[in-house]
Structure formats: C-alpha cells, structure tokens
Amino acid sequence: MNNLARVVEFITEDKEWNIPLLSSFLPWDICLKISKIFLPKKDVDDEVFWALSPDGNYSVKSGAQLLINQKIGLNPSVEYLWLWKANLSPKIKKFLWKACNDGLPTKARLEQVHVFTPQQCEFCGCSLETASHLFFQCRFTIDILHQLEADYGWPQIPSSAILGSFRANLQCCVDALGIPKTCQLAVVWWFVWFTRNKVIFSQEAFNVRQICILVHKFLAEWHVCGDNTARIQTRSDPQLLGLNSLSRRCAPWVPPPEGVFKVNFDGSKYSDGRTSFGFVIRNHAGEALLTGCNSLPSDWSITQAEAFGLWEAIKGACFCNLPRIIIEGEDLETPLGY
Structure with missing residues (x-):
C-alpha cells in the first residue's frame, strides 16, 4: 500500500474497520479509537455537521460559548x-x-x-x-x-x-x-x-x-x-x-435626624392624559405619619401636579403640628410656593 492510502482502503466489504491492516500502520491505542468510529452500512454522502448545535448547523451563540469555555479553562477558578x-x-x-x-x-x-x-x-x-x-x-x-x-x-x-x-x-x-x-x-x-x-x-x-x-x-x-x-x-x-x-x-430615601420629619411628594402624568399627585410624611425611623394622593384635571402638567402635591403635603404637616420638617421632591424645578 502506498503512503497516500485512503480511508476507504481500511474498511472491509462488510463496512467494518480492518483493524489488522490499521495496526500495521498505527499504534494499537489509536487503532482502538478508530474502531469506535461508527460506519454506516449504506453509502451516504458526506456532510458538514456542527456538533455543538442540536440541528447540526453552526450558530454564533454556540461558537461564542465554545470560546468562552476555552477561555474560562485558562483562567484561575473564582467562585461567583x-x-x-x-x-x-x-x-x-x-x-x-x-x-x-x-x-x-x-x-x-x-x-x-x-x-x-x-x-x-x-x-x-x-x-x-x-x-x-x-x-x-x-x-x-x-x-x-x-x-x-x-x-x-x-x-x-x-x-x-x-x-x-x-x-x-x-x-x-x-x-x-x-x-x-x-x-x-x-x-x-x-x-x-x-x-x-x-x-x-x-x-x-x-x-x-x-x-x-x-x-x-x-x-x-x-x-x-x-x-x-x-x-x-x-x-x-x-x-x-x-x-x-x-x-x-x-437617589434612595434617607431618614431625617431624630425630631425632624421628612415630607416627600411627587406628581404623575399617565399615557392616557390622567394626572395625579401623592405625598408621604415620615419620621426618623421611616414610619409614615401621614400619606395622601388624588387625581387632578387631565390638562394639568406634571410640574403643576407636583406643586399641588407639595401644597397638600405642607397642609398635612401643619395639620399634624409638626415642629420641624424637611421637604424633598424629585423635580428640582418645582416652586416652593403655590
């Protein structure tokens, strides 16, 4: 057999590997590995098959995963x-x-x-x-x-x-x-x-x-x-x-000092045109003392809603006779007087 032997020359007529012939060219351990390769009994055309995808077709996702796995194998282990x-x-x-x-x-x-x-x-x-x-x-x-x-x-x-x-x-x-x-x-x-x-x-x-x-x-x-x-x-x-x-x-809510109460207010404008406001007054422990909310005319802007929420919150603080308050709103442009 010449040095350019083809694979078909190592397959018998019964579609089995010719192990004795293989062993005359290759080490025995390699012959054992080759013998485990499946050979179809009927002639079929060769085709390219990507083993990392269920359908045999290459995908970017499977290729990227292969590279990631190879890279992880080179890095020190870190428990995440x-x-x-x-x-x-x-x-x-x-x-x-x-x-x-x-x-x-x-x-x-x-x-x-x-x-x-x-x-x-x-x-x-x-x-x-x-x-x-x-x-x-x-x-x-x-x-x-x-x-x-x-x-x-x-x-x-x-x-x-x-x-x-x-x-x-x-x-x-x-x-x-x-x-x-x-x-x-x-x-x-x-x-x-x-x-x-x-x-x-x-x-x-x-x-x-x-x-x-x-x-x-x-x-x-x-x-x-x-x-x-x-x-x-x-x-x-x-x-x-x-x-x-x-x-x-x-920003997260930060509690006020002890003896001081924080007033938070906000306004909302919904996609259907509705407008509303809300407020909450809390102490240094985060406990709510008073809350309020309500809907407003649909032609009001969100700035007007926030201003009205501030107004209602101040009236609520006065009603509760709170001695010291901190006012905090999300819109820095909302006026402090309404």
Whole structure:
C-alpha cells in the first residue's frame, strides 16, 4: 500500500474497520479509537455537521460559548456564588462580574479588539492601563484606600494581590480579607472606574477627598436602604462634589435626624392624559405619619401636579403640628410656593 492510502482502503466489504491492516500502520491505542468510529452500512454522502448545535448547523451563540469555555479553562477558578449574594448594589455586582471576565473596556482591552488609544493610565501615567493596574496598583486607588483607612478604618489591598489578572487578584482579596471587606474594596473600585470615565469623557477633575466622601456616603446610604436589590445612586451634593450629572431622581430615601420629619411628594402624568399627585410624611425611623394622593384635571402638567402635591403635603404637616420638617421632591424645578 502506498503512503497516500485512503480511508476507504481500511474498511472491509462488510463496512467494518480492518483493524489488522490499521495496526500495521498505527499504534494499537489509536487503532482502538478508530474502531469506535461508527460506519454506516449504506453509502451516504458526506456532510458538514456542527456538533455543538442540536440541528447540526453552526450558530454564533454556540461558537461564542465554545470560546468562552476555552477561555474560562485558562483562567484561575473564582467562585461567583458569593458575588451574587453579597450585600452590594446590583451595578457593582455586574461591574465585578465584567471585570472578572475581562469585560471592562480598559485601554489595554480596547487595543486587543483593535481600538487604538493612548495606553497611559489617566491617574498615574503608567504606560499600560489594565484592570489589574487600575484597581490594585494605581497610586490614585491606593491613596483613596489609605485615606478611607485613616478616616473610617477601611481595609487595604493585601500584599498577595500582585497577580496579572483582576480575577486572580479578587480571589486573593477574598482569601485574605473575607467577603465583607472585599465588598468594601469593590465599592472603591467602582468609583475609581466611574471617576476614570468622567476624566476621559467629560474632562472633570477629582481629588482623593471627593472620592472618599462619595464612597462613604454611598455605602452608608446603601445600608440605610437595607435592600440589596434596589437601584442605588449616590446622593452627595452635586455642586459640592462637581458631579452635576448625578441624578437626584435615582437617589434612595434617607431618614431625617431624630425630631425632624421628612415630607416627600411627587406628581404623575399617565399615557392616557390622567394626572395625579401623592405625598408621604415620615419620621426618623421611616414610619409614615401621614400619606395622601388624588387625581387632578387631565390638562394639568406634571410640574403643576407636583406643586399641588407639595401644597397638600405642607397642609398635612401643619395639620399634624409638626415642629420641624424637611421637604424633598424629585423635580428640582418645582416652586416652593403655590
């Protein structure tokens, strides 16, 4: 038999593998593997079959899943169960998950997908901005953590977190600090990423003290809210911190000081033209003392509805003889007099 033998020459007339002939060319263990390949008894035309899809046809989803599985096999193992159960804002959980899967568009990651930008870190000028550098090695991040430690006793990044990937360094933090302290670090990392994007896309300037105030207020309000599924946004004064884009509409309810009562009001405009208002008065413990709501004429605007809600809320506070109140509404343009 020549050196260019065809596969058909190793198949008998009974449509079985010719093992003795195969063994004269190949090692026995390979012959055993070949013998397990099914041979149809009738002649059929060859066709391409994609084994990862039920119908045999290639799909982008199955191809992407194959690449993801191959990539996961190359990364250090990280148990994600703690991440999704951690007492963190959902946006920070998603941020951590993306960082672990190399999904954050850092400058190094953008270059890998052929989006070429200057590679330097925006904070410290390091020659290559990676997720591992930005959150574990950058001087700006380290200074924030040192300031938080001095002011509030926050944990620091363990010395063992000097590995190449965010995923591996995160696991080092969990092993060395435990999950609660790692969650504190995660809040800092999210704000570092938030600040980095503000610097790049809005040319806004920040200092370590501003970020520390943001981090501390965010975590304090998250614990006050007590609901780790709510959408939490920072309620720091945007004029004080220079964060004009932070929306008050997404802020959580913060209780007033003891002895002070908070009045919240709002107006609504439905798709069918109906308009309504509502208000609630609560004490420092979050207990509702008085609530009210009603429909309004359909030709009223939402601003008019909110103003009327404020008016009714003030009348309710006077009726209850409340000595001190804080008025809080979602529309900053609503007038305080009506």
